[in-house]
Amino acid sequence: MQLYLPIADIPVNVFLILAMGAAVGFVSGMFGIGGGFLMTPLLIFVGITPAVAVASVASHIAASSFSGAISYWRRRAIDPLLALVLLTGGTIGTALGVWTFTFLRTLGQLDLMIALSYVVLLTTVGGLMFWEGLRAMLRVRRGGAVTLRKPGSHVWIHGLPLKLRFKRSKIYLSVIPVVVVGLVIGFIGAVMGIGGGFILVPLMIYLLRVPTSTVIGTSMVLTLVTMVFATLLHAVTNHLVDAVLALILMIGGVTGAQFGARAGQKIRGEHLRLLLGLLVLAVGIRFAIELVIRPEDLFTIRESATGGTP
Amino acid sequence: MRWGLPLAIAGLAALLAAAPARAERLIVSVSNHRVTVTPNYSGGELVLFGSVEKDDKTPAGRNNYDLVVTVSGPRADMVTRRKERRFGIWINTDSRQFIQVPGYLALFANRPFDQIASPEVQRRQQLGLNNVLLTQRVGPDFADVVPNDPFRSAFVRLRTEHGLYREAPSAVTFLTPTLFRTGIPLPAEVPIGTYNVEIKLFADGALVTRTDTAFEIVKVGFEQFVANTARHNGLAYGLVTAFMALMTGWMASIVFRKD
Numbered sequence: 001m002q003l004y005l006p007i008a009d010i011p012v013n014v015f016l017i018l019a020m021g022a023a024v025g026f027v028s029g030m031f032g033i034g035g036g037f038l039m040t041p042l043l044i045f046v047g048i049t050p051a052v053a054v055a056s057v058a059s060h061i062a063a064s065s066f067s068g069a070i071s072y073w074r075r076r077a078i079d080p081l082l083a084l085v086l087l088t089g090g091t092i093g094t095a096l097g098v099w100t101f102t103f104l105r106t107l108g109q110l111d112l113m114i115a116l117s118y119v120v121l122l123t124t125v126g127g128l129m130f131w132e133g134l135r136a137m138l139r140v141r142r143g144g145a146v147t148l149r150k151p152g153s154h155v156w157i158h159g160l161p162l163k164l165r166f167k168r169s170k171i172y173l174s175v176i177p178v179v180v181v182g183l184v185i186g187f188i189g190a191v192m193g194i195g196g197g198f199i200l201v202p203l204m205i206y207l208l209r210v211p212t213s214t215v216i217g218t219s220m221v222l223t224l225v226t227m228v229f230a231t232l233l234h235a236v237t238n239h240l241v242d243a244v245l246a247l248i249l250m251i252g253g254v255t256g257a258q259f260g261a262r263a264g265q266k267i268r269g270e271h272l273r274l275l276l277g278l279l280v281l282a283v284g285i286r287f288a289i290e291l292v293i294r295p296e297d298l299f300t301i302r303e304s305a306t307g308g309t310p
Numbered sequence: 311m312r313w314g315l316p317l318a319i320a321g322l323a324a325l326l327a328a329a330p331a332r333a334e335r336l337i338v339s340v341s342n343h344r345v346t347v348t349p350n351y352s353g354g355e356l357v358l359f360g361s362v363e364k365d366d367k368t369p370a371g372r373n374n375y376d377l378v379v380t381v382s383g384p385r386a387d388m389v390t391r392r393k394e395r396r397f398g399i400w401i402n403t404d405s406r407q408f409i410q411v412p413g414y415l416a417l418f419a420n421r422p423f424d425q426i427a428s429p430e431v432q433r434r435q436q437l438g439l440n441n442v443l444l445t446q447r448v449g450p451d452f453a454d455v456v457p458n459d460p461f462r463s464a465f466v467r468l469r470t471e472h473g474l475y476r477e478a479p480s481a482v483t484f485l486t487p488t489l490f491r492t493g494i495p496l497p498a499e500v501p502i503g504t505y506n507v508e509i510k511l512f513a514d515g516a517l518v519t520r521t522d523t524a525f526e527i528v529k530v531g532f533e534q535f536v537a538n539t540a541r542h543n544g545l546a547y548g549l550v551t552a553f554m555a556l557m558t559g560w561m562a563s564i565v566f567r568k569d
Contacts, residue, residue: 004351006529006536011352011498059555066559067566112401228552235548239540243551250555254562291399298393299464300402303386 007242008052014248016046021252025064028253029260030267031216031276033197033223036061037122037283039249040194048245055234055241060249061195062227064257065220071261072217079168079214082178083221089179090226093186098233101191115287117192122284125199126277132206133274140270169214177208186226195223198280202273212269333367336360336521338509345496346530353473353498356525362488362511373487376419376426376512378437381494383414383474383527384503390465406461407447413501414474415442418481418492427515435510435517439466439477473497502527 001014020042028035036057043053072078104113160174181203189196200219204210210218235241264272338360345356362375387409394403419426423438436442440457444465448455455462469475474497482492494507505527510520529537539547 002350002352004347004533006533007540009499009502011350059551062552063555063559063562066556067562068559070560070563228555231552231555232545232548235540235551236544239544239547241540241548241551243536243540243547243554246551247554247558250558254559255566258562258566291401293400294395295393295400297464297468298400299461299468300391300393301465301468302389302391 003244003248005048005242005245007240008048008056008245010047012046012048012245017245017248018252020046021060021249022256023252025253025256026260026263027256027279028061028064028197029068029257029262030264031198031201031260031272031279033195033201033219033276035064035197035253036189036194037118037192037198037280041283041286043245048242052240052242052245055231056246056249058227058230058234059241059243059246060253062224062231063246063250064253065195065197065224065227067254068257068261069217069220069224071258072220075217076168077214078217078221079166079210081164082166082169082210082214083218085164085175085178086182086185086218086222087225089182089184090186090222091229093183093188094190094226094229094233095186096183097187097190100187104191114192115291117188118287119284119291121188121192121199122280123288124284125202126279126281126284129202129273129277130281131277133270133272133277136270137274166210169210169218171208171210173208181208182222185222189226190230195227197223198276201276205273216264333365333369334511334513334519335363335365336509336511336519337363338507338521338523340494340507340523340525343525345525345527347502347527347533348530351498353500354496356494356496357491358494358507358509358523359489359491360509361490364488372513374513375484375487375518376421377482377484377490378423378426378435378510378512379416379418379482379492379494380436380442380508380510381414381416381418381505382412382508383501383505385410385412386501387411388465390461390468392461392464406465408465409445409447409452411444411465413503414496414505415439415469416476416494417442417478418494419479420482420484420490422479426512431515431517437510438479439470439475472499474499474501496527500527502529 002011003014004011020039024035024039024042027033027038039057039060040050040053043057044050048056069078160176162175163172164175165172181200185196185200185203188194188199197219200222201215204215204219205212231241267275338358341357341359345354358379364372387407388411389405389407391402391405393400396403417438419437423432423441426432427435427437432438433441443454444462445452445454446461457463466475470477473495476495482490484490503526505525507523507525508520509522511518528534
């Protein structure tokens with residue numbers, strides 16, 4: 001069934017978009033990530049302009065992370081205080097990111113910068129996650145205990161002041177690294193047009209030592225708020241949010257996210273990290289290949305926003 | 311989307327005043343002056359009808375007319391970029407800006423352009439995609455370049471691949487020596503706006519007369535409402551979209567609640 005999208009100005013197949021939303025929603029529910037790094041390239045591949053894709057995906061991520069967050073909240077798998085402190089940094093980071101985005105656009109080569117940061121970020125994060133998941137799996141197979149959080153080991157982060165007790169997560173931690181993590185995610189999210197959950201989850205696990213029970217739910221809250229913020233920002237500044245496209249994506253996305261969340265609870269943590277690592281790595285490599293191989297067409301056309309008169 | 315072929319004969323009368331005092335006069339009309347884009351829009355075709363009216367000043371026995379129809383859509387600035395290999399990766403290195411070029415451009419004729427007129431006339435009358443003026447920003451200047459310029463030809467080629475630029479030297483059919491018609495195909499991703507149709511009549515390699523008509527492509531109903539709200543009430547639109555996102559998420563969590 002064909003449907004004409006009012007903002008994207010092209011007709012699309014409703015079932016194709018619905019299926020894409022469901023597939024990405026499943027992944028996002030399973031790993032507690034927004035899925036923007038998967039959805040945006042998919043939409044561009046279907047023929048929607050990158051700007052509209054990025055703007056509309058933000059609201060899609062908001063919907064699927066909200067439905068995910070609700071089911072995690074029911075399971076008491078969200079740490080409200082931790083989410084609040086993360087958001088403090090996240091909001092500042094998003095504002096800084098939007099400013100940087102505008103600055104990069106005036107310099108030109110924004111597409112290249114985005115592609116390069118996708119490659120660097122996704123391959124690094126994906127590779128690390130994959131490697132760590134593999135090692136954890138081997139440890140389990142050898143019969144050793146899974147020691148994700150070493151009780152006695154103190155890293156430099158624990159020496160920082162302004163400590164807070166995050167009751168739900170059972171950690172006692174300085175707010176400084178938490179705010180910094182939120183800031184970095186907000187910044188990366190705004191510049192690259194992604195929710196940033198796939199970086200947030202490992203950062204929370206390895207750097208902040210948040211237990212896996214509250215990691216995904218809490219990261220979903222951060223994704224939810226930043227993406228609602230991003231939707232508003234895109235709608236006000238660029239007028240590029242396609243509500244019809246977003247609604248189709250959402251319906252597919254939330255459905256997929258529910259099943260994903262359930263599937264995620266059944267899979268063991270190290271397997272989950274291994275899978276997510278592989279997925280992130282695959283997308284990163286996909287971007288790298290696109291940069292390295294000779295493109296089918298060396299020329300591209302874009303409508304330029306700037307006026308023609310000098 | 312069905313447009314049929316309703317000939318607005320009455321509308322033709324309005325065009326009479328615009329025709330210059332020449333030996334021949336062109337009377338034309340398109341099958342639909344207002345194309346509406348609805349949710350299930352997936353492209354379509356308009357039909358242009360017309361006739362060559364002779365009067366007492368027309369040289370006797372002149373019947374070998376040639377016709378060129380140029381349809382140009384709403385104009386916009388566009389950038390063509392070329393990728394090159396630098397440090398092992400393909401990046402955009404060079405670009406050209408095309409100033410106020412049509413978003414849709416179609417040229418139809420009853421026979422190949424080089425048979426209708428000499429190269430000089432073809433260039434002056436902008437017959438064929440190679441001769442249409444596509445202004446580029448070249449350094450501080452604005453100019454069109456030779457047709458085989460890599461950026462110009464890539465631009466035309468890419469637009470043609472999307473069905474947005476086309477050239478059909480046999481699309482115009484003469485039903486009688488003076489009555490003609492041609493189809494104007496519109497692809498699904500046709501830009502919204504006003505389209506100008508320019509019809510030029512040639513005889514013996516020279517321009518005899520010309521006339522213009524226009525049609526518009528508009529979004530109606532829900533599409534237009536959404537597009538207008540997004541443009542004029544960004545904040546309200548964003549709030550509604552964000553609210554819609556939250557509602558969808560919340561409803562899903564109720565529908566799929568299992569515990």
